[in-house]
Amino acid sequence: MKLRRRGQSNHSQFELNASSVTAWANKLPRANLAESSKQLYKTLDELSNLDCSFRQRLETLEALRPSIHLILQGLQPRYLNASIVLPEKTAAVVRLCNRFNNYLADNYRQAVEDILSHSWTSRFRQSLALAVHRELTERSVLLLRSYLLYQSEQPNCWEQLHRCYQISRKHKLNPIRVDDPCHGSCTVEQAYLRPMLFVGAHPYQMSQQAQLTLHETLHQLSSNARIQTSDPRKCCFIFNPQGNQPPIYQELCEDSEGFLGINTSDLIEVISEQVRGGKNDDNKLPPQLSSKLLEAWSSISDREDRHAERRNLELTVGLSSTHFFVAGEQPLEAISQPLNYDNGDRKGRSSPATKTHPQKSTLSTNPVEEIDYSEPQKQNKKNKSNINRHFTVETVNVSRRGYYIAWPATESTQLRTGEVLGLREGDAPCWSVGCVRWIKKHSEEELQVGIEILSHAAESYVARLLDQEQPTYRALLLGAESTLGTPSRLLLPNISMSEGSELVLTQPAGSFCLQLKQQLSSTRDFAVYEYDAIVKENDEGLVQEDSANEEFSELWESL
Numbered sequence: 001m002k003l004r005r006r007g008q009s010n011h012s013q014f015e016l017n018a019s020s021v022t023a024w025a026n027k028l029p030r031a032n033l034a035e036s037s038k039q040l041y042k043t044l045d046e047l048s049n050l051d052c053s054f055r056q057r058l059e060t061l062e063a064l065r066p067s068i069h070l071i072l073q074g075l076q077p078r079y080l081n082a083s084i085v086l087p088e089k090t091a092a093v094v095r096l097c098n099r100f101n102n103y104l105a106d107n108y109r110q111a112v113e114d115i116l117s118h119s120w121t122s123r124f125r126q127s128l129a130l131a132v133h134r135e136l137t138e139r140s141v142l143l144l145r146s147y148l149l150y151q152s153e154q155p156n157c158w159e160q161l162h163r164c165y166q167i168s169r170k171h172k173l174n175p176i177r178v179d180d181p182c183h184g185s186c187t188v189e190q191a192y193l194r195p196m197l198f199v200g201a202h203p204y205q206m207s208q209q210a211q212l213t214l215h216e217t218l219h220q221l222s223s224n225a226r227i228q229t230s231d232p233r234k235c236c237f238i239f240n241p242q243g244n245q246p247p248i249y250q251e252l253c254e255d256s257e258g259f260l261g262i263n264t265s266d267l268i269e270v271i272s273e274q275v276r277g278g279k280n281d282d283n284k285l286p287p288q289l290s291s292k293l294l295e296a297w298s299s300i301s302d303r304e305d306r307h308a309e310r311r312n313l314e315l316t317v318g319l320s321s322t323h324f325f326v327a328g329e330q331p332l333e334a335i336s337q338p339l340n341y342d343n344g345d346r347k348g349r350s351s352p353a354t355k356t357h358p359q360k361s362t363l364s365t366n367p368v369e370e371i372d373y374s375e376p377q378k379q380n381k382k383n384k385s386n387i388n389r390h391f392t393v394e395t396v397n398v399s400r401r402g403y404y405i406a407w408p409a410t411e412s413t414q415l416r417t418g419e420v421l422g423l424r425e426g427d428a429p430c431w432s433v434g435c436v437r438w439i440k441k442h443s444e445e446e447l448q449v450g451i452e453i454l455s456h457a458a459e460s461y462v463a464r465l466l467d468q469e470q471p472t473y474r475a476l477l478l479g480a481e482s483t484l485g486t487p488s489r490l491l492l493p494n495i496s497m498s499e500g501s502e503l504v505l506t507q508p509a510g511s512f513c514l515q516l517k518q519q520l521s522s523t524r525d526f527a528v529y530e531y532d533a534i535v536k537e538n539d540e541g542l543v544q545e546d547s548a549n550e551e552f553s554e555l556w557e558s559l
Protein backbone atom coordinates (compact mmCIF):
# COMPACT_ATOMS: atom_id res chain seq x y z
CA MET A 1 0.00 0.00 0.00
CA LYS A 2 1.25 3.48 -0.85
CA LEU A 3 1.27 5.93 2.02
CA ARG A 4 0.23 9.50 1.50
CA ARG A 5 2.83 12.22 1.21
CA ARG A 6 2.98 14.25 4.37
CA GLY A 7 2.61 18.00 4.45
CA GLN A 8 1.93 20.25 7.42
CA SER A 9 3.03 19.46 10.97
CA ASN A 10 0.10 21.06 12.86
CA HIS A 11 -3.49 19.90 13.04
CA SER A 12 -6.22 22.47 12.49
CA GLN A 13 -8.45 21.20 15.33
CA PHE A 14 -6.10 20.66 18.28
CA GLU A 15 -2.54 20.43 19.53
CA LEU A 16 -0.97 17.03 18.93
CA ASN A 17 -0.99 15.84 22.53
CA ALA A 18 -3.30 13.59 24.52
CA SER A 19 -4.92 16.27 26.69
CA SER A 20 -5.76 18.59 23.80
CA VAL A 21 -7.15 15.78 21.62
CA THR A 22 -9.17 14.31 24.50
CA ALA A 23 -10.68 17.72 25.27
CA TRP A 24 -11.67 18.10 21.61
CA ALA A 25 -13.15 14.59 21.46
CA ASN A 26 -15.18 15.19 24.64
CA LYS A 27 -16.94 18.09 22.92
CA LEU A 28 -18.21 15.93 20.06
CA PRO A 29 -22.03 15.76 19.86
CA ARG A 30 -22.23 12.08 20.83
CA ALA A 31 -26.01 12.01 20.39
CA ASN A 32 -25.61 13.19 16.79
CA LEU A 33 -24.11 10.20 14.98
CA ALA A 34 -23.85 12.00 11.65
CA GLU A 35 -22.05 15.11 12.95
CA SER A 36 -19.69 13.12 15.18
CA SER A 37 -18.72 10.76 12.36
CA LYS A 38 -18.26 13.69 9.98
CA GLN A 39 -15.91 15.57 12.34
CA LEU A 40 -13.93 12.43 13.22
CA TYR A 41 -13.58 11.49 9.57
CA LYS A 42 -12.17 14.90 8.63
CA THR A 43 -9.88 14.88 11.66
CA LEU A 44 -8.47 11.45 10.89
CA ASP A 45 -8.08 12.29 7.22
CA GLU A 46 -6.08 15.39 8.10
CA LEU A 47 -3.92 13.46 10.57
CA SER A 48 -2.92 11.04 7.79
CA ASN A 49 -1.24 13.93 5.92
CA LEU A 50 0.59 15.47 8.88
CA ASP A 51 4.35 15.35 9.16
CA CYS A 52 4.58 14.76 12.92
CA SER A 53 6.60 12.59 15.29
CA PHE A 54 5.50 9.06 16.08
CA ARG A 55 4.82 10.11 19.69
CA GLN A 56 2.40 12.83 18.58
CA ARG A 57 0.73 10.48 16.12
CA LEU A 58 0.28 7.72 18.71
CA GLU A 59 -1.01 10.09 21.39
CA THR A 60 -3.51 11.57 18.95
CA LEU A 61 -4.66 8.17 17.71
CA GLU A 62 -5.07 6.75 21.20
CA ALA A 63 -7.18 9.74 22.22
CA LEU A 64 -9.38 9.54 19.08
CA ARG A 65 -9.72 5.76 18.83
CA PRO A 66 -12.40 5.21 21.55
CA SER A 67 -14.67 7.82 19.94
CA ILE A 68 -14.14 6.31 16.48
CA HIS A 69 -15.00 2.80 17.65
CA LEU A 70 -18.05 4.17 19.42
CA ILE A 71 -19.17 5.58 16.05
CA LEU A 72 -18.43 2.25 14.34
CA GLN A 73 -20.50 0.45 16.97
CA GLY A 74 -23.36 2.87 16.33
CA LEU A 75 -23.17 2.32 12.57
CA GLN A 76 -23.05 -1.47 12.81
CA PRO A 77 -26.85 -1.98 13.01
CA ARG A 78 -27.13 -0.05 9.73
CA TYR A 79 -25.58 -2.92 7.76
CA LEU A 80 -26.23 -6.04 9.86
CA ASN A 81 -29.09 -8.24 8.65
CA ALA A 82 -29.09 -6.43 5.30
CA SER A 83 -29.59 -8.36 2.07
CA ILE A 84 -26.55 -10.06 0.54
CA VAL A 85 -26.62 -7.52 -2.29
CA LEU A 86 -26.36 -4.27 -0.34
CA PRO A 87 -28.54 -1.28 -1.22
CA GLU A 88 -26.51 1.81 -2.11
CA LYS A 89 -27.20 3.63 1.16
CA THR A 90 -26.15 0.58 3.19
CA ALA A 91 -23.07 0.13 1.00
CA ALA A 92 -22.12 3.77 1.72
CA VAL A 93 -22.27 3.06 5.47
CA VAL A 94 -19.96 0.08 4.96
CA ARG A 95 -17.52 2.18 2.92
CA LEU A 96 -17.45 4.80 5.68
CA CYS A 97 -16.79 2.18 8.37
CA ASN A 98 -14.04 0.59 6.30
CA ARG A 99 -12.47 3.99 5.71
CA PHE A 100 -12.32 4.66 9.45
CA ASN A 101 -10.54 1.35 10.10
CA ASN A 102 -8.22 1.86 7.14
CA TYR A 103 -7.28 5.36 8.30
CA LEU A 104 -6.49 4.07 11.79
CA ALA A 105 -4.45 1.13 10.47
CA ASP A 106 -2.57 3.40 8.05
CA ASN A 107 -1.72 5.92 10.76
CA TYR A 108 -0.49 3.25 13.15
CA ARG A 109 1.60 1.86 10.33
CA GLN A 110 3.18 5.29 9.82
CA ALA A 111 4.11 5.32 13.51
CA VAL A 112 5.70 1.87 13.16
CA GLU A 113 7.73 2.97 10.16
CA ASP A 114 8.89 6.14 11.93
CA ILE A 115 10.24 4.09 14.83
CA LEU A 116 11.92 1.54 12.56
CA SER A 117 13.44 4.16 10.25
CA HIS A 118 15.22 5.82 13.19
CA SER A 119 16.37 2.50 14.71
CA TRP A 120 14.53 3.32 17.95
CA THR A 121 13.15 -0.17 18.47
CA SER A 122 15.01 -0.92 21.70
CA ARG A 123 14.34 2.51 23.18
CA PHE A 124 10.63 2.64 22.28
CA ARG A 125 9.80 -1.07 22.29
CA GLN A 126 6.48 -0.62 24.10
CA SER A 127 5.36 2.09 21.66
CA LEU A 128 6.29 -0.16 18.73
CA ALA A 129 4.32 -3.04 20.27
CA LEU A 130 1.31 -0.76 20.76
CA ALA A 131 1.37 0.45 17.15
CA VAL A 132 1.73 -3.08 15.72
CA HIS A 133 -1.01 -4.40 18.01
CA ARG A 134 -3.39 -1.62 16.99
CA GLU A 135 -2.74 -2.12 13.26
CA LEU A 136 -3.39 -5.86 13.62
CA THR A 137 -6.63 -5.13 15.47
CA GLU A 138 -7.94 -2.64 12.92
CA ARG A 139 -7.20 -5.00 10.04
CA SER A 140 -8.88 -7.82 11.95
CA VAL A 141 -12.03 -5.69 12.29
CA LEU A 142 -11.95 -5.04 8.53
CA LEU A 143 -11.71 -8.77 7.93
CA LEU A 144 -14.65 -9.40 10.27
CA ARG A 145 -16.81 -6.87 8.44
CA SER A 146 -16.06 -8.40 5.04
CA TYR A 147 -17.18 -11.82 6.33
CA LEU A 148 -20.25 -10.38 8.06
CA LEU A 149 -21.35 -9.09 4.66
CA TYR A 150 -20.18 -12.19 2.75
CA GLN A 151 -17.75 -10.11 0.72
CA SER A 152 -14.21 -10.77 -0.42
CA GLU A 153 -11.28 -9.82 1.78
CA GLN A 154 -9.58 -6.53 0.97
CA PRO A 155 -6.63 -6.76 -1.44
CA ASN A 156 -3.29 -7.34 0.31
CA CYS A 157 -5.13 -8.05 3.56
CA TRP A 158 -2.94 -11.00 4.47
CA GLU A 159 0.27 -9.41 3.22
CA GLN A 160 -0.32 -6.53 5.66
CA LEU A 161 -1.15 -8.86 8.56
CA HIS A 162 1.91 -11.04 7.89
CA ARG A 163 4.13 -7.95 7.66
CA CYS A 164 3.02 -6.95 11.16
CA TYR A 165 3.93 -10.40 12.42
CA GLN A 166 7.37 -10.27 10.79
CA ILE A 167 8.09 -6.96 12.55
CA SER A 168 6.81 -8.35 15.84
CA ARG A 169 8.86 -11.53 15.54
CA LYS A 170 12.04 -9.73 14.51
CA HIS A 171 11.90 -7.31 17.44
CA LYS A 172 10.58 -9.84 19.99
CA LEU A 173 7.27 -8.06 20.52
CA ASN A 174 5.05 -11.17 20.46
CA PRO A 175 4.79 -11.72 24.24
CA ILE A 176 4.11 -8.05 25.07
CA ARG A 177 0.56 -7.54 26.36
CA VAL A 178 -1.23 -4.40 25.16
CA ASP A 179 -4.34 -2.95 26.80
CA ASP A 180 -7.27 -2.46 24.44
CA PRO A 181 -10.59 -1.23 25.89
CA CYS A 182 -12.22 -1.40 22.44
CA HIS A 183 -11.55 -4.99 21.35
CA GLY A 184 -9.98 -6.75 24.30
CA SER A 185 -6.49 -6.69 25.81
CA CYS A 186 -4.07 -9.37 24.61
CA THR A 187 -0.50 -9.92 23.50
CA VAL A 188 0.76 -8.92 20.06
CA GLU A 189 0.86 -12.59 19.02
CA GLN A 190 -2.74 -13.10 20.13
CA ALA A 191 -3.77 -10.04 18.09
CA TYR A 192 -2.16 -11.72 15.07
CA LEU A 193 -3.75 -15.10 15.77
CA ARG A 194 -7.21 -13.53 16.08
CA PRO A 195 -7.80 -13.05 12.30
CA MET A 196 -5.94 -16.29 11.53
CA LEU A 197 -8.20 -18.39 13.75
CA PHE A 198 -11.26 -16.45 12.67
CA VAL A 199 -10.91 -17.41 8.98
CA GLY A 200 -9.94 -20.91 10.06
CA ALA A 201 -13.37 -21.27 11.65
CA HIS A 202 -15.16 -20.98 8.25
CA PRO A 203 -17.09 -17.81 9.16
CA TYR A 204 -19.04 -17.93 5.85
CA GLN A 205 -20.91 -20.88 7.34
CA MET A 206 -21.91 -18.94 10.48
CA SER A 207 -24.66 -16.47 11.21
CA GLN A 208 -23.66 -12.85 11.72
CA GLN A 209 -24.27 -13.13 15.46
CA ALA A 210 -22.04 -16.22 15.69
CA GLN A 211 -19.28 -14.38 13.82
CA LEU A 212 -19.52 -11.42 16.19
CA THR A 213 -19.50 -13.68 19.25
CA LEU A 214 -16.46 -15.57 17.99
CA HIS A 215 -14.49 -12.43 17.15
CA GLU A 216 -15.28 -10.87 20.53
CA THR A 217 -13.86 -13.89 22.38
CA LEU A 218 -10.86 -14.62 20.18
CA HIS A 219 -8.56 -12.23 22.03
CA GLN A 220 -8.91 -14.68 24.95
CA LEU A 221 -9.25 -17.96 23.06
CA SER A 222 -6.11 -17.22 21.04
CA SER A 223 -4.03 -17.49 24.22
CA ASN A 224 -4.50 -21.26 23.92
CA ALA A 225 -3.05 -21.39 20.39
CA ARG A 226 0.57 -20.80 19.45
CA ILE A 227 2.68 -20.21 16.37
CA GLN A 228 5.08 -23.08 15.83
CA THR A 229 8.27 -22.53 13.86
CA SER A 230 9.51 -26.14 13.99
CA ASP A 231 7.62 -29.10 12.51
CA PRO A 232 4.73 -27.05 11.11
CA ARG A 233 3.37 -30.24 9.51
CA LYS A 234 2.33 -31.36 13.00
CA CYS A 235 -0.03 -28.39 13.29
CA CYS A 236 -3.61 -28.01 12.10
CA PHE A 237 -2.94 -24.88 10.02
CA ILE A 238 0.16 -23.64 8.24
CA PHE A 239 0.86 -20.25 6.64
CA ASN A 240 3.57 -18.45 4.72
CA PRO A 241 4.59 -15.25 6.58
CA GLN A 242 6.19 -13.93 3.38
CA GLY A 243 3.07 -14.35 1.27
CA ASN A 244 -0.39 -12.85 0.83
CA GLN A 245 -2.49 -15.88 1.72
CA PRO A 246 -4.46 -16.90 4.81
CA PRO A 247 -3.60 -20.05 6.78
CA ILE A 248 -4.68 -23.35 5.23
CA TYR A 249 -4.99 -26.89 6.51
CA GLN A 250 -1.56 -28.47 6.42
CA GLU A 251 -2.93 -31.55 4.60
CA LEU A 252 -3.84 -29.34 1.64
CA CYS A 253 -0.38 -27.81 1.17
CA GLU A 254 2.05 -29.72 -1.01
CA ASP A 255 5.13 -27.53 -0.55
CA SER A 256 5.49 -26.11 2.98
CA GLU A 257 8.99 -24.65 2.57
CA GLY A 258 9.19 -21.44 4.63
CA PHE A 259 5.81 -22.04 6.26
CA LEU A 260 4.99 -21.76 9.96
CA GLY A 261 2.33 -23.67 11.86
CA ILE A 262 -0.58 -22.76 14.14
CA ASN A 263 -0.88 -25.33 16.91
CA THR A 264 -4.51 -25.58 18.03
CA SER A 265 -4.28 -28.71 20.21
CA ASP A 266 -4.58 -26.81 23.53
CA LEU A 267 -7.36 -24.67 22.07
CA ILE A 268 -9.32 -27.78 21.07
CA GLU A 269 -8.90 -29.18 24.59
CA VAL A 270 -10.19 -25.97 26.20
CA ILE A 271 -13.29 -25.89 24.01
CA SER A 272 -13.89 -29.61 24.48
CA GLU A 273 -13.77 -29.13 28.23
CA GLN A 274 -16.32 -26.32 27.94
CA VAL A 275 -18.61 -28.56 25.87
CA ARG A 276 -18.31 -31.33 28.47
CA GLY A 277 -19.23 -28.82 31.16
CA GLY A 278 -15.91 -29.06 32.94
CA LYS A 279 -15.51 -25.30 33.19
CA ASN A 280 -17.89 -22.71 34.56
CA ASP A 281 -16.69 -19.93 32.34
CA ASP A 282 -18.56 -16.64 31.88
CA ASN A 283 -17.10 -16.48 28.36
CA LYS A 284 -18.34 -19.95 27.45
CA LEU A 285 -19.34 -20.19 23.81
CA PRO A 286 -22.79 -21.36 22.69
CA PRO A 287 -22.85 -25.17 22.23
CA GLN A 288 -23.58 -25.02 18.50
CA LEU A 289 -20.71 -22.59 17.88
CA SER A 290 -18.37 -24.70 20.03
CA SER A 291 -19.17 -27.77 17.94
CA LYS A 292 -18.40 -25.90 14.73
CA LEU A 293 -15.09 -24.66 16.15
CA LEU A 294 -14.06 -28.14 17.31
CA GLU A 295 -14.50 -29.40 13.77
CA ALA A 296 -12.97 -26.38 12.00
CA TRP A 297 -9.87 -26.14 14.22
CA SER A 298 -9.05 -29.85 14.03
CA SER A 299 -6.85 -31.35 11.35
CA ILE A 300 -8.75 -32.87 8.45
CA SER A 301 -7.22 -36.26 9.27
CA ASP A 302 -8.61 -36.04 12.82
CA ARG A 303 -12.24 -35.91 11.76
CA GLU A 304 -14.44 -38.06 9.60
CA ASP A 305 -14.92 -36.41 6.23
CA ARG A 306 -18.25 -38.03 5.31
CA HIS A 307 -20.94 -39.26 7.67
CA ALA A 308 -24.49 -40.48 7.31
CA GLU A 309 -26.89 -37.79 8.42
CA ARG A 310 -30.47 -36.93 7.55
CA ARG A 311 -30.90 -33.20 7.09
CA ASN A 312 -33.47 -31.08 5.36
CA LEU A 313 -31.82 -29.10 2.62
CA GLU A 314 -33.37 -26.28 0.60
CA LEU A 315 -32.39 -26.54 -3.04
CA THR A 316 -32.80 -24.52 -6.24
CA VAL A 317 -32.00 -25.80 -9.72
CA GLY A 318 -30.33 -23.82 -12.49
CA LEU A 319 -28.34 -20.61 -12.70
CA SER A 320 -31.40 -18.40 -13.13
CA SER A 321 -33.12 -19.60 -9.97
CA THR A 322 -29.89 -19.76 -7.94
CA HIS A 323 -28.97 -16.22 -9.01
CA PHE A 324 -32.42 -15.01 -7.83
CA PHE A 325 -32.16 -16.49 -4.32
CA VAL A 326 -28.50 -15.56 -3.79
CA ALA A 327 -29.55 -11.97 -4.56
CA GLY A 328 -31.94 -12.03 -1.62
CA GLU A 329 -34.92 -12.87 -3.88
CA GLN A 330 -34.46 -9.69 -5.89
CA PRO A 331 -35.48 -9.82 -9.56
CA LEU A 332 -32.84 -9.28 -12.19
CA GLU A 333 -33.98 -5.73 -12.92
CA ALA A 334 -33.34 -4.76 -9.30
CA ILE A 335 -29.64 -5.56 -9.49
CA SER A 336 -29.05 -4.26 -13.03
CA GLN A 337 -27.59 -0.74 -12.97
CA PRO A 338 -26.12 1.25 -15.87
CA LEU A 339 -22.47 2.18 -15.52
CA ASN A 340 -21.04 5.65 -16.11
CA TYR A 341 -17.36 5.96 -17.01
CA ASP A 342 -15.65 9.25 -17.59
CA ASN A 343 -12.75 9.32 -20.06
CA GLY A 344 -12.34 5.58 -19.98
CA ASP A 345 -12.13 5.44 -16.22
CA ARG A 346 -11.82 1.88 -15.05
CA LYS A 347 -11.81 2.57 -11.40
CA GLY A 348 -14.53 -0.03 -11.06
CA ARG A 349 -16.89 1.67 -8.59
CA SER A 350 -19.71 3.96 -9.54
CA SER A 351 -19.87 7.23 -7.70
CA PRO A 352 -21.92 6.98 -4.53
CA ALA A 353 -23.49 10.32 -5.33
CA THR A 354 -24.56 9.26 -8.82
CA LYS A 355 -28.14 8.08 -8.96
CA THR A 356 -28.83 5.39 -11.50
CA HIS A 357 -31.96 3.71 -12.71
CA PRO A 358 -32.57 0.00 -13.23
CA GLN A 359 -31.84 -1.23 -16.71
CA LYS A 360 -33.48 -4.28 -18.18
CA SER A 361 -31.16 -7.05 -19.24
CA THR A 362 -31.28 -9.24 -22.32
CA LEU A 363 -30.22 -12.23 -20.27
CA SER A 364 -30.73 -15.53 -21.99
CA THR A 365 -30.62 -18.59 -19.80
CA ASN A 366 -32.73 -21.71 -20.17
CA PRO A 367 -35.77 -21.70 -17.87
CA VAL A 368 -35.94 -24.42 -15.26
CA GLU A 369 -39.09 -26.49 -15.10
CA GLU A 370 -41.05 -26.71 -11.88
CA ILE A 371 -40.15 -29.51 -9.51
CA ASP A 372 -42.94 -30.76 -7.27
CA TYR A 373 -40.65 -32.78 -4.98
CA SER A 374 -41.94 -30.95 -1.94
CA GLU A 375 -44.26 -28.13 -1.03
CA PRO A 376 -43.01 -24.90 -2.65
CA GLN A 377 -42.40 -21.84 -0.52
CA LYS A 378 -45.40 -19.51 -0.40
CA GLN A 379 -43.74 -16.25 0.63
CA ASN A 380 -43.27 -13.33 -1.74
CA LYS A 381 -45.48 -14.85 -4.42
CA LYS A 382 -45.78 -11.58 -6.22
CA ASN A 383 -42.00 -11.35 -6.68
CA LYS A 384 -41.35 -14.94 -7.76
CA SER A 385 -41.97 -16.45 -11.10
CA ASN A 386 -42.61 -20.16 -11.44
CA ILE A 387 -38.97 -20.83 -12.22
CA ASN A 388 -37.71 -19.05 -9.09
CA ARG A 389 -38.72 -21.62 -6.52
CA HIS A 390 -36.84 -23.68 -3.98
CA PHE A 391 -37.68 -27.04 -2.53
CA THR A 392 -36.86 -29.22 0.44
CA VAL A 393 -34.87 -32.41 -0.13
CA GLU A 394 -33.30 -34.86 2.30
CA THR A 395 -29.61 -35.70 2.59
CA VAL A 396 -28.31 -39.28 2.77
CA ASN A 397 -24.89 -38.28 4.03
CA VAL A 398 -22.91 -35.09 4.44
CA SER A 399 -19.27 -34.08 4.03
CA ARG A 400 -17.32 -30.89 4.39
CA ARG A 401 -17.39 -30.30 0.63
CA GLY A 402 -20.80 -31.58 -0.37
CA TYR A 403 -23.98 -33.60 0.03
CA TYR A 404 -25.37 -36.93 -1.05
CA ILE A 405 -29.14 -36.46 -1.49
CA ALA A 406 -32.20 -38.51 -2.39
CA TRP A 407 -34.18 -37.40 -5.45
CA PRO A 408 -37.45 -38.85 -6.82
CA ALA A 409 -36.99 -40.84 -10.02
CA THR A 410 -40.18 -39.31 -11.39
CA GLU A 411 -38.35 -35.98 -11.54
CA SER A 412 -35.22 -37.33 -13.22
CA THR A 413 -35.59 -34.88 -16.10
CA GLN A 414 -35.11 -31.95 -13.72
CA LEU A 415 -31.51 -32.73 -12.80
CA ARG A 416 -28.48 -33.39 -14.93
CA THR A 417 -24.77 -33.64 -14.26
CA GLY A 418 -23.11 -30.22 -14.27
CA GLU A 419 -26.24 -28.30 -13.25
CA VAL A 420 -25.82 -25.23 -11.00
CA LEU A 421 -27.59 -25.55 -7.64
CA GLY A 422 -28.42 -23.19 -4.80
CA LEU A 423 -28.23 -24.86 -1.38
CA ARG A 424 -29.18 -23.80 2.12
CA GLU A 425 -29.49 -25.66 5.41
CA GLY A 426 -32.05 -24.50 7.94
CA ASP A 427 -29.68 -22.43 10.10
CA ALA A 428 -27.44 -21.17 7.28
CA PRO A 429 -27.25 -17.35 6.96
CA CYS A 430 -27.06 -17.37 3.17
CA TRP A 431 -27.27 -19.59 0.12
CA SER A 432 -24.33 -21.77 -0.91
CA VAL A 433 -23.62 -22.54 -4.56
CA GLY A 434 -22.98 -26.08 -5.73
CA CYS A 435 -23.30 -28.32 -8.74
CA VAL A 436 -24.42 -31.85 -9.57
CA ARG A 437 -21.36 -34.10 -9.92
CA TRP A 438 -23.01 -37.49 -10.37
CA ILE A 439 -26.43 -39.15 -10.49
CA LYS A 440 -27.20 -42.84 -10.04
CA LYS A 441 -30.37 -44.90 -9.77
CA HIS A 442 -30.93 -46.25 -6.27
CA SER A 443 -34.35 -47.83 -6.90
CA GLU A 444 -37.31 -47.50 -9.22
CA GLU A 445 -38.59 -44.66 -7.05
CA GLU A 446 -35.41 -42.87 -6.08
CA LEU A 447 -32.24 -41.47 -7.53
CA GLN A 448 -29.19 -40.57 -5.46
CA VAL A 449 -27.28 -37.43 -6.37
CA GLY A 450 -23.80 -36.24 -5.46
CA ILE A 451 -23.50 -32.49 -4.94
CA GLU A 452 -20.23 -30.55 -4.68
CA ILE A 453 -20.25 -27.22 -2.84
CA LEU A 454 -18.46 -24.64 -4.98
CA SER A 455 -18.73 -21.86 -2.39
CA HIS A 456 -20.45 -21.37 0.96
CA ALA A 457 -21.16 -17.74 0.08
CA ALA A 458 -21.74 -15.94 -3.19
CA GLU A 459 -22.90 -12.60 -4.59
CA SER A 460 -25.20 -12.07 -7.55
CA TYR A 461 -24.08 -9.68 -10.31
CA VAL A 462 -24.99 -8.80 -13.85
CA ALA A 463 -21.97 -9.12 -16.15
CA ARG A 464 -21.15 -7.73 -19.58
CA LEU A 465 -18.03 -7.27 -21.67
CA LEU A 466 -16.27 -4.02 -20.81
CA ASP A 467 -16.67 -2.33 -24.18
CA GLN A 468 -20.14 -3.64 -24.98
CA GLU A 469 -23.56 -2.75 -23.61
CA GLN A 470 -25.11 -6.05 -24.67
CA PRO A 471 -25.47 -8.91 -24.16
CA THR A 472 -25.52 -9.24 -20.39
CA TYR A 473 -25.24 -12.39 -18.31
CA ARG A 474 -26.05 -13.62 -14.85
CA ALA A 475 -22.86 -13.98 -12.82
CA LEU A 476 -22.11 -15.36 -9.37
CA LEU A 477 -19.04 -14.15 -7.50
CA LEU A 478 -18.00 -17.16 -5.42
CA GLY A 479 -16.44 -16.30 -2.06
CA ALA A 480 -12.95 -17.51 -1.20
CA GLU A 481 -12.65 -20.61 0.98
CA SER A 482 -9.60 -19.33 2.83
CA THR A 483 -8.49 -22.37 4.82
CA LEU A 484 -9.02 -24.60 1.80
CA GLY A 485 -6.79 -22.38 -0.31
CA THR A 486 -9.57 -21.54 -2.78
CA PRO A 487 -9.56 -17.94 -4.06
CA SER A 488 -12.58 -15.87 -5.06
CA ARG A 489 -13.89 -17.03 -8.44
CA LEU A 490 -16.46 -15.99 -11.01
CA LEU A 491 -19.18 -18.33 -12.26
CA LEU A 492 -20.70 -17.51 -15.67
CA PRO A 493 -22.95 -19.33 -18.11
CA ASN A 494 -20.86 -21.57 -20.33
CA ILE A 495 -20.66 -19.20 -23.28
CA SER A 496 -17.90 -18.21 -25.64
CA MET A 497 -15.94 -16.21 -23.06
CA SER A 498 -12.18 -16.38 -23.49
CA GLU A 499 -9.49 -16.05 -20.85
CA GLY A 500 -8.26 -12.46 -20.77
CA SER A 501 -11.71 -10.97 -21.43
CA GLU A 502 -12.50 -7.82 -19.47
CA LEU A 503 -15.91 -7.65 -17.81
CA VAL A 504 -18.01 -5.17 -15.86
CA LEU A 505 -19.94 -6.61 -12.91
CA THR A 506 -22.89 -4.62 -11.56
CA GLN A 507 -25.16 -4.74 -8.50
CA PRO A 508 -26.83 -2.05 -6.33
CA ALA A 509 -23.83 -1.87 -4.01
CA GLY A 510 -21.63 -0.76 -6.89
CA SER A 511 -19.78 -1.95 -9.97
CA PHE A 512 -16.27 -3.05 -10.73
CA CYS A 513 -14.19 -4.28 -13.63
CA LEU A 514 -12.21 -7.49 -13.82
CA GLN A 515 -10.20 -9.56 -16.23
CA LEU A 516 -10.80 -13.28 -16.58
CA LYS A 517 -7.76 -15.42 -15.93
CA GLN A 518 -7.54 -19.20 -16.02
CA GLN A 519 -10.71 -21.22 -16.49
CA LEU A 520 -10.77 -23.56 -13.50
CA SER A 521 -13.67 -25.80 -14.46
CA SER A 522 -16.61 -26.00 -16.81
CA THR A 523 -19.71 -28.04 -17.57
CA ARG A 524 -22.30 -27.75 -20.31
CA ASP A 525 -24.10 -25.18 -18.11
CA PHE A 526 -21.43 -23.02 -16.49
CA ALA A 527 -17.75 -22.12 -16.33
CA VAL A 528 -15.70 -20.96 -13.34
CA TYR A 529 -12.78 -18.53 -13.74
CA GLU A 530 -10.07 -16.97 -11.65
CA TYR A 531 -9.96 -13.20 -12.12
CA ASP A 532 -8.00 -10.03 -11.42
CA ALA A 533 -9.70 -6.77 -10.51
CA ILE A 534 -8.91 -3.87 -12.86
CA VAL A 535 -7.96 -0.65 -11.08
CA LYS A 536 -6.23 2.57 -12.05
CA GLU A 537 -2.72 3.12 -10.76
CA ASN A 538 -3.77 6.03 -8.58
CA ASP A 539 -6.50 3.86 -7.03
CA GLU A 540 -3.95 1.55 -5.42
CA GLY A 541 -3.66 1.94 -1.69
CA LEU A 542 -6.29 2.10 0.94
CA VAL A 543 -6.32 5.84 1.53
CA GLN A 544 -8.07 7.78 -1.22
CA GLU A 545 -7.79 11.48 -1.91
CA ASP A 546 -11.50 12.16 -2.37
CA SER A 547 -13.26 14.77 -0.30
CA ALA A 548 -15.26 13.58 2.68
CA ASN A 549 -17.89 16.22 2.00
CA GLU A 550 -18.42 14.96 -1.56
CA GLU A 551 -18.34 11.22 -0.97
CA PHE A 552 -20.36 10.91 2.22
CA SER A 553 -22.46 14.09 2.20
CA GLU A 554 -25.68 12.28 1.34
CA LEU A 555 -24.91 9.57 3.88
CA TRP A 556 -24.39 12.01 6.74
CA GLU A 557 -27.65 13.73 5.86
CA SER A 558 -29.49 10.41 6.02
CA LEU A 559 -27.87 9.47 9.33
